[in-house]
Amino acid sequence: MKDVRIIEVKRSVFASNEERADLLRQELKKKGIFLLNLMSSPGSGKTTTLVRTIEALKNTCRIGVMEADIDSDVDARTIAEQGVLSIQLHTGGMCHLDAEMTRQGLQELEKENSGQTGPVDLAILENVGNLVCPAEFDTGACKNTMILSVPEGDDKPLKYPLMFSVCDVVLINKIDVLPYFDFDMERCIQNIHKRNPQAKVIPICARTGEGVDDFAAWLTDEMRAWKEEEKSHA
Amino acid sequence: MHELGIVFSIIRDVEEVAKENRIDKVDGVRLRVGEVSTVIPYYLEDCWNWAVDRTDILKGAALHIDTVPAVTFCGGCQKTYPTVTYGKICPHCGSEDTWLQQGDECVIQEIEVSE
Numbered sequence: 433m434k435d436v437r438i439i440e441v442k443r444s445v446f447a448s449n450e451e452r453a454d455l456l457r458q459e460l461k462k463k464g465i466f467l468l469n470l471m472s473s474p475g476s477g478k479t480t481t482l483v484r485t486i487e488a489l490k491n492t493c494r495i496g497v498m499e500a501d502i503d504s505d506v507d508a509r510t511i512a513e514q515g516v517l518s519i520q521l522h523t524g525g526m527c528h529l530d531a532e533m534t535r536q537g538l539q540e541l542e543k544e545n546s547g548q549t550g551p552v553d554l555a556i557l558e559n560v561g562n563l564v565c566p567a568e569f570d571t572g573a574c575k576n577t578m579i580l581s582v583p584e585g586d587d588k589p590l591k592y593p594l595m596f597s598v599c600d601v602v603l604i605n606k607i608d609v610l611p612y613f614d615f616d617m618e619r620c621i622q623n624i625h626k627r628n629p630q631a632k633v634i635p636i637c638a639r640t641g642e643g644v645d646d647f648a649a650w651l652t653d654e655m656r657a658w659k660e661e662e663k664s665h666a
Numbered sequence: 667m668h669e670l671g672i673v674f675s676i677i678r679d680v681e682e683v684a685k686e687n688r689i690d691k692v693d694g695v696r697l698r699v700g701e702v703s704t705v706i707p708y709y710l711e712d713c714w715n716w717a718v719d720r721t722d723i724l725k726g727a728a729l730h731i732d733t734v735p736a737v738t739f740c741g742g743c744q745k746t747y748p749t750v751t752y753g754k755i756c757p758h759c760g761s762e763d764t765w766l767q768q769g770d771e772c773v774i775q776e777i778e779v780s781e
Contacts, residue, residue: 435781445772
């Protein structure tokens, strides 16, 4: 009979991803890249919101977008039409991105960007459309944003508490259809703050662009703070 | 598939440990998986069997899973209760001031290597 040797590991799978994510954040800080992780359920308007946000910011900073999808490159094409750097990440059936996959995506983005004068200022990761799994895995992003659209209902913060508790900003999209839905904005904000008192809530309409400037202003402030933090450490 | 990503992550970790210990073949891996870790053992095993055969070190390696029960602690009455049965609200005193004590972990406990 074969003798079996046991090696104790006791390493948390989630903690291991968190270590990789922290490492990635440190590297991003040195390079001066601000990485935003954008999450939501499918059909909430992630890509449309991104297009609007790019319109608002593309003259003041250099943007690169990583589109994560199980398949297809529909979103990457839409973003590329905005004249910004864009790559498609295929997750091969997986429901979320982890820090290692995000790092690989950033490397692809850098390759795509080669020949340019420097790295992008803002990298945006459009995560897989899903309110459960992406919230479980730290991607290494500097900040997390999620989009909740009006037709999804104001009870979603109660049903998907983790997603709302990991987000710095919640965008409430499609406010132009509020009159047609039984969506109570105040109750929704209360539900979000019940799970995450620090979350900043910004109502927007990506279709018309309403409210997007507020989000762009928040992003600009956060990007500046991120770069200044590195300078003060250097 | 949530579990596939977790399996890839476990494989990366085990490969690192194997390298540190100068091992070129791992026969088995033992995990501790919490009841509310969002990891479903049945799916994990499927993904495991598919993924390890595509590696050198872990080809054919067995996966052993020990389940960790989820336990919630109540700040209101200082008692604990089973999370899966009662959820967020304490069955002893009705308080919502409760937090998970254990059961959300997914830990690589040990690896087995034949001598």
